[in-house]
Amino acid sequence: MKKITRREFIGKSSITITALGATIYLNPFEAFSGDPDKDLFWDKAPCRFCGTGCSVMVGIKDGKIMAVKGDSESSVNQGTLCVKGYSLPFIQYGMDRLTRPLVRMKNGQYDKKGELTETSWDKAMQLITDKAKQAIKMKGPASVAMFGSGQWTIWEGYAAAKLFKGGIGSNSLEVNARLCMASAVAGFMTTFGMDEPMGSYDDIAHADIFILWGANMAEMHPVLFSKVTERLLANRKSQLINLTTISNLSSRMAASEIIFKPQSDLALANGIANILIKENMYNKDFVKKHVLFKSGKENIGYGLEDKFVFQEEDKVVNFETYMNYISAYTPEYVEKISGVSPSDLLNLAKLYGDSKLKVMSFWTMGMNQHTRGTWINNLVYNLHLLSGKISEPGNQPYSLTGQPSACGTCREVGTFTHRLPADMVVAHKEHRKIAEKIWKLPEGTIPAKPTYHATEMLRALDRGDIAVFWSMTANPFQAFPNLNRYRNGALKDGRFIIVSDVYPTRSTEIADVVLPSAMWVEKEGAFGNAERRTHFWKKMVDAPGESRSDLWQIIEFAKSMGHGKLFDFSPLDYPIPRQHKASDASLTAGIYMEKALWEEYRQFGLGQGHDLAPFEAYHETRGLRWPVINGKETLIRYREGYDPYVEKGAGIQFYGNRELENRAIIWLRPYEPPPETPDSDYPFWLCTGRVLEHWHSGTMTRRVRSLYKAYPHATANMHPEDAKMLELKDGDKIKISSRRGEVILHVEVGGRVTPQPGMVYVPWFDEDVMINNVTLDAYCPISKQNDFKKCAVRVDKIS
Amino acid sequence: MRFLKKLVTALLLLFIPIILDAYLHEYSKVYQERGLATGQPGINRFSGNPPGETTVLGRPYDGAPPLVSHDINGLAINGSENECLDCHMEGLELDEGNTATKIPASHYINEYTKEQKKDQVLGIWYNCFQCHVPQSEEEPPYSRENH
Numbered sequence: 001m002k003k004i005t006r007r008e009f010i011g012k013s014s015i016t017i018t019a020l021g022a023t024i025y026l027n028p029f030e031a032f033s034g035d036p037d038k039d040l041f042w043d044k045a046p047c048r049f050c051g052t053g054c055s056v057m058v059g060i061k062d063g064k065i066m067a068v069k070g071d072s073e074s075s076v077n078q079g080t081l082c083v084k085g086y087s088l089p090f091i092q093y094g095m096d097r098l099t100r101p102l103v104r105m106k107n108g109q110y111d112k113k114g115e116l117t118e119t120s121w122d123k124a125m126q127l128i129t130d131k132a133k134q135a136i137k138m139k140g141p142a143s144v145a146m147f148g149s150g151q152w153t154i155w156e157g158y159a160a161a162k163l164f165k166g167g168i169g170s171n172s173l174e175v176n177a178r179l180c181m182a183s184a185v186a187g188f189m190t191t192f193g194m195d196e197p198m199g200s201y202d203d204i205a206h207a208d209i210f211i212l213w214g215a216n217m218a219e220m221h222p223v224l225f226s227k228v229t230e231r232l233l234a235n236r237k238s239q240l241i242n243l244t245t246i247s248n249l250s251s252r253m254a255a256s257e258i259i260f261k262p263q264s265d266l267a268l269a270n271g272i273a274n275i276l277i278k279e280n281m282y283n284k285d286f287v288k289k290h291v292l293f294k295s296g297k298e299n300i301g302y303g304l305e306d307k308f309v310f311q312e313e314d315k316v317v318n319f320e321t322y323m324n325y326i327s328a329y330t331p332e333y334v335e336k337i338s339g340v341s342p343s344d345l346l347n348l349a350k351l352y353g354d355s356k357l358k359v360m361s362f363w364t365m366g367m368n369q370h371t372r373g374t375w376i377n378n379l380v381y382n383l384h385l386l387s388g389k390i391s392e393p394g395n396q397p398y399s400l401t402g403q404p405s406a407c408g409t410c411r412e413v414g415t416f417t418h419r420l421p422a423d424m425v426v427a428h429k430e431h432r433k434i435a436e437k438i439w440k441l442p443e444g445t446i447p448a449k450p451t452y453h454a455t456e457m458l459r460a461l462d463r464g465d466i467a468v469f470w471s472m473t474a475n476p477f478q479a480f481p482n483l484n485r486y487r488n489g490a491l492k493d494g495r496f497i498i499v500s501d502v503y504p505t506r507s508t509e510i511a512d513v514v515l516p517s518a519m520w521v522e523k524e525g526a527f528g529n530a531e532r533r534t535h536f537w538k539k540m541v542d543a544p545g546e547s548r549s550d551l552w553q554i555i556e557f558a559k560s561m562g563h564g565k566l567f568d569f570s571p572l573d574y575p576i577p578r579q580h581k582a583s584d585a586s587l588t589a590g591i592y593m594e595k596a597l598w599e600e601y602r603q604f605g606l607g608q609g610h611d612l613a614p615f616e617a618y619h620e621t622r623g624l625r626w627p628v629i630n631g632k633e634t635l636i637r638y639r640e641g642y643d644p645y646v647e648k649g650a651g652i653q654f655y656g657n658r659e660l661e662n663r664a665i666i667w668l669r670p671y672e673p674p675p676e677t678p679d680s681d682y683p684f685w686l687c688t689g690r691v692l693e694h695w696h697s698g699t700m701t702r703r704v705r706s707l708y709k710a711y712p713h714a715t716a717n718m719h720p721e722d723a724k725m726l727e728l729k730d731g732d733k734i735k736i737s738s739r740r741g742e743v744i745l746h747v748e749v750g751g752r753v754t755p756q757p758g759m760v761y762v763p764w765f766d767e768d769v770m771i772n773n774v775t776l777d778a779y780c781p782i783s784k785q786n787d788f789k790k791c792a793v794r795v796d797k798i799s
Numbered sequence: 800m801r802f803l804k805k806l807v808t809a810l811l812l813l814f815i816p817i818i819l820d821a822y823l824h825e826y827s828k829v830y831q832e833r834g835l836a837t838g839q840p841g842i843n844r845f846s847g848n849p850p851g852e853t854t855v856l857g858r859p860y861d862g863a864p865p866l867v868s869h870d871i872n873g874l875a876i877n878g879s880e881n882e883c884l885d886c887h888m889e890g891l892e893l894d895e896g897n898t899a900t901k902i903p904a905s906h907y908i909n910e911y912t913k914e915q916k917k918d919q920v921l922g923i924w925y926n927c928f929q930c931h932v933p934q935s936e937e938e939p940p941y942s943r944e945n946h
């Protein structure tokens with residue numbers, strides 16, 4: 001048979017297409033090989049994976065998930081999904097799903113050195129309770145810690161916060177969102193006094209210019225990237241600029257790809273601001289009316305030492321001070337730091353400065369996982385504030401979120417050591433009082449002092465200050481930087497580790513107790529995505545074996561610890577739902593637990609700019625973007641006509657800063673170098689991240705055969721020049737080592753991403769490539785978020 | 800009454816060992832850890848067969864996007880061209896009996912905005928790699944029955 005090479009064959013096909021034209025078939029199900037609707041019961045749910053928060057229709061038959069479809073009634077994804085979303089029907093059904101509680105035992109007794117042995121819920125819960133009570137007695141309530149997740153449902157996070165802060169009296173509650181969104185939060189709070197984006201995804205359809213700041217949206221937020229693509233193809237004026245340290249798939253649609261050196265985004269942003277002012281391209285009227293300038297503490301450290309503390313010293317300054325401050329960031333100086341040419345910098349400034357162009361900036365982990373994460377968030381807001389391109393359709397700075405409910409659960413509920421719901425903090429007496437009132441607790445119940453943020457929590461565990469550590473819907477012992485220290489710490493005597501999860505993971509392997517969790521549509525849930533959209537789903541199928549939802553586990557633990565009252569609600573107010581499956585938490589309590597918790601939780605936000613709708617509204621819609629006022633969601637905040645919180649005639653009010661005349665802050669923040677830069681011993685940068693096909697540590701997606709086969713293993717992407725220099729070919733085995741640890745893996749040259757020369761890129765989804773043994777546990781002193789994007793490593797060939 | 804007591808006792812005696820046995824059997828098993836770790840890093844081996852020289856792989860389930868059976872390295876998808884569409888737009892016959900899977904009508908419609916194009920795949924469906932992924936020769940250590 002004659003072989004056709006791809007080139008020949010494409011040449012041929014183009015002709016055929018021209019000759020034939022396109023035919024259109026109107027049957028939408030032509031896409032399916034069978035009739036998917038046949039015998040299936042369909043219901044809506046948000047996708048289990050990323051912060052985009054796509055809506056899916058889930059097809060059920062005989063108690064099993066058979067199919068999903070992109071939900072065409074949702075404005076988020078408009079009928080489409082990415083390959084992870086389409087793989088949802090498989091994530092529950094891996095062969096090694098955990099279905100029984102397990103306790104490490106020797107001779108029928110708990111033993112840290114024993115083997116994981118099946119046990120009953122009662123026995124496991126009793127053991128956990130004994131250990132927690134003992135820890136409280138010996139070391140105080142703060143020694144009992146919970147580490148949750150941006151993949152918790154809203155009520156799971158809320159129940160955990162209520163139990164820990166209002167029951168146990170421990171502020172040792174943190175979430176993996178600290179590793180993913182804390183700098184975004186700190187950026188919002190310091191600039192606007194209020195968390196979360198002002199705009200929504202609807203803005204994409206109105207924007208002309210899209211600027212990606214270290215965000216490979218094509219892989220990490222694929223559906224949003226396709227919405228951007230739609231705009232790029234439809235609008236001739238539209239351009240995408242990919243500012244990145246790595247050449248990646250997002251560059252395919254870009255007008256230009258601008259490669260900058262790690263950490264130099266700080267200089268770039270200041271450099272653009274400098275040009276805006278020097279060339280008179282900023283919006284004077286906007287700046288005069290709506291902006292305040294502030295300087296903060298500099299040379300702030302990296303949090304590398306235990307018990308590191310940071311105290312901001314902020315000061316209001318005037319425009320001239322700001323102007324002088326950034327005048328140091330000349331194009332030549334910026335080029336020296338970043339490698340970005342003056343002409344590219346000028347071009348960027350023109351895009352931000354041209355009043356006829358609508359600009360959206362997007363970012364995620366590149367800016368957030370950064371030892372100056374809060375600063376770079378501030379600095380990109382500066383550009384939108386200087387140009388006045390904010391809070392109107394198509395003009396938005398847009399901080400994307402990684403996890404499906406990092407916003408809904410972690411940020412809005414406030415499942416961090418220092419936080420309470422609705423942007424309130426434990427350190428503030430009035431805030432504690434509000435929480436105590438809603439929770440019907442005596443004044444003074446909630447401890448006023450934050451204890452440990454995530455990294456410090458793991459350090460406290462290693463030191464022995466934390467004795468009981470419970471991880472839910474997270475995989476800290478694969479995910480944390482400088483992992484060797486923390487895995488070894490957890491294995492020390494006197495540390496009691498509980499892991500609730502759905503599959504065996506790198507964290508369950510070092511746990512003392514493993515609890516089988518119900519997941520996604522096996523329970524009733526609520527997520528909040530990156531556009532302030534709260535989206536509910538119902539329980540659709542039963543969880544296997546004895547697995548239970550995290551909500552059920554938290555409430556059972558509360559009861560067992562003597563704090564059951566926190567979850568007492570009246571069955572008359574909240575009767576169990578009859579129209580759909582009730583969750584395990586509801587059935588055990590004899591009330592509609594999710595609804596009871598929701599109605600209590602939403603009291604925190606009412607009238608505070610965080611208004612959430614009554615429970616039912618969310619089951620009836622594809623989600624609503626808060627604040628929801630009189631049943632209406634808010635698409636754009638801070639602008640009159642869109643946001644009911646803005647006073648009539650005010651035009652724009654950044655009302656998070658009410659005490660600062662509703663002004664947003666332009667911050668004076670410098671470029672400062674990262675804590676570790678390549679040197680002669682460790683000559684390469686290491687950057688870590690995700691890939692399109694896998695979610696986080698891969699525990700779900702790697703159990704889906706088609707996803708596994710699409711991207712089986714983590715490899716090290718290198719620049720061809722570097723590979724040549726080290727005499728490496730594609731597929732060669734290498735060792736990557738840092739001052740903290742090493743990992744062995746294969747090199748990939750010419751894959752879908754190509755790092756800049758002098759950098760290796762390794763995704764972290766692979767249990768056989770524990771790249772976090774190598775990474776550095778430095779963090780942003782303000783947000784306490786770790787930097788997974790920069791540390792110094794060496795690369796050695798292994799023969 | 801006495802008889803009843805005896806009967807209950809007898810029944811209890813009869814059932815306790817059964818219940819106990821079931822309980823012990825159920826709850827004393829050592830868990831066989833079967834994670835995804837194999838102890839070895841892997842290489843991602845793809846067949847590298849060009850389009851037109853492979854057999855269609857089909858879909859993981861009815862309604863799922865079809866998997867890609869051929870090499871996609873170097874295929875351009877950008878603002879000015881989309882090489883996937885060259886063959887899949889029309890479902891081109893590449894060789895006798897070997898036809899590229901034709902893009903369905905769904906890709907010309909945005910059901911939410913109701914936008915519809917006759918001869919152009921809409922932007923939200925344009926980045927083919929978002930949903931359609933090739934398959935390497937690697938097999939997962941578990942979940943073989945999954946797709």
Ligand code: SF4
Pocket residue numbers: 047048049050051052053054077081082083084085086221222223224
């Ligand atoms: S883009 Fe994110 S939310 Fe949407 S289907 Fe993919 S993983 Fe799910």
